[in-house]
Amino acid sequence: MNSSPHNDQTAVPDTRTLPPPSAEEQAHSERLARRVREEVAQAGGAIPFSRFMELALYAPGLGYYAAGKHKFGDAGDFITAPELGSVFARCLARQCRQILQALADGEILEAGAGSGALAADLLLELEALGRLPERYLILELSNELRDRQAQTLRRKAPHLLKRARWLDAMPADFRGVILANELLDAMPVERFKVTDSGVRQLYVAWENDRFVWREKPAEDRIRARIEPLALSPGYTSEINFMAEAWTRSAADALKHGAMLLVDYGFPRAEYYHPQRTGGTLMCHYRHRAHDDPLVLVGLQDITAHVDFSAIAAAGTDAGLHLLGYASQAAFLIGSGLEPLMASSDPEDARAHLALTQQVKKLTSPHEMGELYKVIAFGRGVEEPLLGFSIQDRRGRL
Numbered sequence: 001m002n003s004s005p006h007n008d009q010t011a012v013p014d015t016r017t018l019p020p021p022s023a024e025e026q027a028h029s030e031r032l033a034r035r036v037r038e039e040v041a042q043a044g045g046a047i048p049f050s051r052f053m054e055l056a057l058y059a060p061g062l063g064y065y066a067a068g069k070h071k072f073g074d075a076g077d078f079i080t081a082p083e084l085g086s087v088f089a090r091c092l093a094r095q096c097r098q099i100l101q102a103l104a105d106g107e108i109l110e111a112g113a114g115s116g117a118l119a120a121d122l123l124l125e126l127e128a129l130g131r132l133p134e135r136y137l138i139l140e141l142s143n144e145l146r147d148r149q150a151q152t153l154r155r156k157a158p159h160l161l162k163r164a165r166w167l168d169a170m171p172a173d174f175r176g177v178i179l180a181n182e183l184l185d186a187m188p189v190e191r192f193k194v195t196d197s198g199v200r201q202l203y204v205a206w207e208n209d210r211f212v213w214r215e216k217p218a219e220d221r222i223r224a225r226i227e228p229l230a231l232s233p234g235y236t237s238e239i240n241f242m243a244e245a246w247t248r249s250a251a252d253a254l255k256h257g258a259m260l261l262v263d264y265g266f267p268r269a270e271y272y273h274p275q276r277t278g279g280t281l282m283c284h285y286r287h288r289a290h291d292d293p294l295v296l297v298g299l300q301d302i303t304a305h306v307d308f309s310a311i312a313a314a315g316t317d318a319g320l321h322l323l324g325y326a327s328q329a330a331f332l333i334g335s336g337l338e339p340l341m342a343s344s345d346p347e348d349a350r351a352h353l354a355l356t357q358q359v360k361k362l363t364s365p366h367e368m369g370e371l372y373k374v375i376a377f378g379r380g381v382e383e384p385l386l387g388f389s390i391q392d393r394r395g396r397l
């Protein structure tokens, strides 16, 4: 099985060549498709793509993230940095220690915690570093994943489980570090297409027993963002208004401390590069990447890259300072990757090789090192952050 990272765009197979779902998966997908069709019918024949994506991923009990599919790791559909091993979490812990030390106290809030791997490894490393926060708050949309996160903590760090608390909403006041890895890319996006008669918004309808695209006049907020870019007819891409709104709400919550968001994406000029004519929307099903979100409803992940210029504006408009923006490779090195590697014993060949492979995946420019970025915001944090000590590309946003 190919254990490619989440964003792998190298292979876009014809969806007919994807592995067929089991009878049980097929039945599950049909239940969700019925739920979507009901909403399409109630809406008069079509729903915005963002609503389709929201239902496909998060419809309670049925959506991809809300039902029992494995999702992460070799047995799932894609791999994320915390699932590769503990290196990512251990570097992030070093960055968190610096911030928690500067604040004198403070907690950690992780949003979209997936399997709970990052929570467990980060807490274990903070314990080893002598900087355990009193509480580790988790904001997670999916009830199924909340259960899985608790199981992971119980298995990997049972003595630290009591520090974890699951939240139903963003707290009004938070002091400490807000973290999210691959959260923003999993939020529903609007899709648009530039035509000779202006910017059109993409909707989803049901026709001849399948979901199909529909074009309608675009909402004002889409036109306002896209028209100034003067893109050519045919150009199709995405806008993630939900990720911007989430960043604003997290910024409002953060009264003192920092927020670190890790994801794949680019600054706006690169995101809407004239040659990126098909946008960034990708689907992942059993480690195959393809670009048709209207099939395998509820069985596959749907994701879009992040426009980091939009995220930077959302955070700073809400009063935060932009503290840094760097590639994942540079951030991990700045946060102490090299000493961490140097402490590995080459005599223990298996462990050393596993560590080396993990580091290669996390930092190689051909894998997650360059496409994945870290953006950091702060309120009341003056000290330059370790993670941006070797690279800071804020000027490109």
Ligand SMILES: C[S@@+](CC[C@H](N)C(=O)[O-])C[C@H]1O[C@@H](n2cnc3c(N)ncnc32)[C@H](O)[C@@H]1O
Pocket: 065, 072, 080, 081, 082, 083, 111, 112, 113, 114, 115, 139, 140, 141, 142, 145, 180, 181, 182, 183, 186, 187, 246
């Ligand atoms: C692509 S997964 C990444 C999981 C994990 N952070 C990792 O790196 O493996 C996206 C995660 O974000 C969660 N999620 C999506 N939207 C959310 C929201 N608005 N609030 C909290 N969690 C959300 C999903 O349920 C899932 O746990």
